[in-house]
Amino acid sequence: MLQPEASQLSGQKMSKRDAEQARWLHMYEQMLKIRLFEERVNQLYLTAKMPGLAHLYVGEEAIAVGVCEALRRDDYITSTHRGHGHCLAKGASVDLMFAELLGKDAGYCHGKGGSMHIADQDTGNLGANAIVGGSAGIATGAAMSSKQRGTDQVTVCFFGDGALGQGVLYEVMNMASLWKLPVIYVCENNLYNEYTHYTETTAGELGARASAFGILTEEVDGQNVREVHAIATRLIERARKGEGPGFMLCNTYRYHGHHVGDIQRGYYRSKEEEELWKTERDPLKLLTGWLTEQGLADSSIFQEIEQRVQTEIEAGAQFALDAPYPEPSEVATNVYA
Amino acid sequence: MLQPEASQLSGQKMSKRDAEQARWLHMYEQMLKIRLFEERVNQLYLTAKMPGLAHLYVGEEAIAVGVCEALRRDDYITSTHRGHGHCLAKGASVDLMFAELLGKDAGYCHGKGGSMHIADQDTGNLGANAIVGGSAGIATGAAMSSKQRGTDQVTVCFFGDGALGQGVLYEVMNMASLWKLPVIYVCENNLYNEYTHYTETTAGELGARASAFGILTEEVDGQNVREVHAIATRLIERARKGEGPGFMLCNTYRYHGHHVGDIQRGYYRSKEEEELWKTERDPLKLLTGWLTEQGLADSSIFQEIEQRVQTEIEAGAQFALDAPYPEPSEVATNVYA
Amino acid sequence: MSMLDTAANETRQNVRVITLGQAIKEALAEEMRRDPRVFIMGEDVAEAGTPFKVLSGLVEEFGTSRVIDSPISEAGITGLGVGGAMTGMRPIIDIMFGDFIALAMDQIVNQAAKVHYMSGGKLKVPLVIRTTLGATRRTAAQHSQSLHAWVSHVPGLKVVLPSTPYDAKGLLKTAIRDENPVVFFEDKLMYQLKGPVPDSDYTIPFGVADIKRAGTDITLVATSSMVQVALAAAEKLAELGISAEVVDPRTTFPLDKSTLIESAKKTSRAIVIDEGYERYGVTAEIASVIADGAFYYLDAPVKRMGAMDVPVPFSPVLEDLTVPPADTVMEVAKALCGRV
């Protein structure tokens, strides 16, 4: 969804060029926010300030942002164990997310969910899910519900290449296609299921697994936010019109380990491979490069944005670090509604 | 596998034409055996001699026979709730099957399994399964086991169109393709999942669901035993050579209700549809027609076969009716090996 | 008919004798009329009305948009139910045979049961899963299990086991109006059981056991299909001068511990009867609750009678041995009461 300032702009009679500029700068800011948020999470882990582990989204920012910017605030998403990027892209605020990651009462789930279970009704985030493929049913059910309630909301289901191993995904894609449900399946193929290359676990054509069910399927460069956004917009508006589900196969890469503790990666992937993606295929670099090329922005603008985001991240982290833990009595609340 | 008399024939230097004749007459006899067995089961139900229900295979005989005649005795099959045809086609004997259906101790499973759970190690039948799609894992695991043990056995997994709704099928097809396992998935599309037409439950192209995983997929006229046998032979020998799994989408029809108690079928399918299949697409008629046309057989031969089979069926049913029930103490045996 | 039941007064009027299956259908129809968010999804639920014919007629009144035939995808339809419940609908998912919940356990336990808690109370899952239990229908090991112990074990779920047409209607309405995931088990053989049911609207609160027969000498705690068995045993015991009290918890969670314990304190003897496998089953929880709560009042150990710990065999002569019959319950009760 567009942020306030941007929507104002588009409200006024602004030149197409200004609108373009505003839109892509906003997406740049969103991607950078995810990048810096995750780097800060990693610090919190390394300094033993965060309980447990976290699965960082660094490198994949263009997918969450390109897709979520094509959604309305009242549209739904479901997310994964690698969910921070999806939450932020759908509009979650940095401070409440940090608070959740630290198990504080101020967090989105009062500290009960943590990194793998952040949910935020207000922005239509039905929750991250720690069961691989576990949210496919929820997302498809939410899409069915929008249709039943007569709204034109669309639901996006984010998942990784590993989720293609889970049978329930095929069960629900079948129903989504049968009943033309407004759901978009976004597969983030970052090449690995944990520590195993997807080619060792995934036979045949990935995209064919969705098109077999009669679902409109597109393969996408997941590092190019403009391509992601364009294709997402098309599939989402099509679904909104009742023309059925879509599937986006996004090729991408995670820069860090499977989780923050996965430091020694040599046995499953090479430094060269990591370097190649970081230098040649970085979603932020690709966007800044294009914006500069087009004369839509220059380094001063990027610096200004970076400072704004940096400040927000630092304030959010500090807020979370200072926030109190939940009361012990909270352990027994919210078991039943 | 070929029956004794037939294999003797093929043992001798017999003319190609005689071999053809022997082969197709044997398949006719096998199909007729299934047909008459099932009609007798229906009688046993109608005369309240059989406990519970049974799902009759009448109309689909060409698939079980065409496929199983392409298998060796030591090859494996897994079957479904509609499994009598598969068991007989793989070589099960009529008397022990009737005994199992009546819950007698002489039955294949000492009466503990019944109609939906007949298994017969000696003929490589790993068991009928009352969970739709429930044997897909077992079949694929048996194929993996053959490969691990270094045998060249092939496993055939029979299931209905309804099983395409079960996620586990996609999970195991993925592994079968990844590891080139010698398994053939045989989907018997008889147009209905119980009382619902498959088009109401199954989106997209059925065959594409298997080819998406890189599995060689063939659509087959399930009423034409010669076509079923030809395609099955090709896929099975290919799998035996280690060239990977196959998928056969067989179009067929069940003449009776979903189970013996399903008498009023008007609300889900028409008398006309039933009549059309029985008159135009009957697998037995199609084969006898062709044999006659080719001058490979005439009505006297068919009558002779029919009498032989009729006698076998009647003797088998009588054997089962006279056989004793298991001892009460049997209830607690075989829980653990 | 507990005084706690709502509309207990009106229900005094217009009471018909109908089957448990009809009571289920009536509850569904009334709730679907009352609340447009309620819908049913499952295999062969529409024109077929399920293989048990319990839903016959509903699709004619509510149409295929509210009585939805699904593919054979237990995990998938349960997942759709969870997502629908989280976003404003009140789905009722029909799982034909209780044995098939094994296919949907991740959706039921890791998703439905935990969403409310994991979200810190922000999201909720008002979902009903209707399924079945019970053996002796000659359908063998994969169509005869009573697996309610599994879901009773899991925080976040509520579990209902009606034993009469009256309870079935009132409890199902409560389940549909509950804000949490509820698993509702129906005994396949009891669908034809007849009993008095008001045609008016009433609900029965969860966590309130019902004394199906009052007695003083021994407590028979029985669930679902075993309530009729316990009542039959109580009848036989009466002939021997032993007064048995039959208590039906009606919900395994929430569990009405105090009523169970009070009855056992009064009679000082108890047997717990349930059709699930005995080992690590529902009888273990209830027996240990009573043995603890009534410890200083018990004259004999609490006995448990569940299904025999074997896969359910097909052969009738074997299958009938796996479920406790009234005679055996009577014998055990006699022995507990020191009669031989």
Next chain:
Amino acid sequence: MSMLDTAANETRQNVRVITLGQAIKEALAEEMRRDPRVFIMGEDVAEAGTPFKVLSGLVEEFGTSRVIDSPISEAGITGLGVGGAMTGMRPIIDIMFGDFIALAMDQIVNQAAKVHYMSGGKLKVPLVIRTTLGATRRTAAQHSQSLHAWVSHVPGLKVVLPSTPYDAKGLLKTAIRDENPVVFFEDKLMYQLKGPVPDSDYTIPFGVADIKRAGTDITLVATSSMVQVALAAAEKLAELGISAEVVDPRTTFPLDKSTLIESAKKTSRAIVIDEGYERYGVTAEIASVIADGAFYYLDAPVKRMGAMDVPVPFSPVLEDLTVPPADTVMEVAKALCGRV
């Protein structure tokens, strides 16, 4: 070290102190060397050696044809395991987190557990499913459950819960050599627990409880992760002059009822401690077995201490409240012994 253990004598020699994780790996390696039919399949079991690193090194010795990385398909790989076991192999299926057995329950319960019985004894399923249990690792509600009660409930399955490196090696070897499906639960936090383990070949029979500490005043029955908690509590109780006996059933099925009952008869008091959800959990079965079998010897009701009946919360301050600590066990024991 029970006298029943095979090779109990040799095991007197060459005893090293190693971790439970190392003991597991040693058992697997020895069995794979002994029997070419044994293989391991699961997610990231090969080069990664599982996220817990328990299998590190096995693929180097046995190769990728016997230590097989699978897709993320818990139901599928379990199904393959069942089919392999039925046709001459002895598969060991690795289910990373116990919470994920929810995805494979149909394969475990409707297939693996029933094949032998349904086939009238003709087919068998020598399958081992290795999985984990235990909370307090800050991994929240979907990665912290202890769901062994589910499988303990099901006839046809055997269920193992090792609590020491010695038991882990001996019990895992027994599981691999068993002709039936066995579900083997490992506590994730105990992988680093150290203890004496013979480097020789030995097995520990199923259904034989082990007295981890002898005592006279109260019996603490504890499983898996809770054995260390019970031992710590016993230590504290000793300081108060209360002699606690710690009994570890080691397998929930087969269950060594007589050892549990005899201990309770001797001490006349018992507490059952298990990390599964308390409600309808393992503590219920064991408590009711003792309350029944030792009825006339008990001076106090049998108490149960399981995990709190809530989804496991992420926040450390909350999560730590959900599992019984030694101090609480000690307090409950003190109260049972009439000390306040």
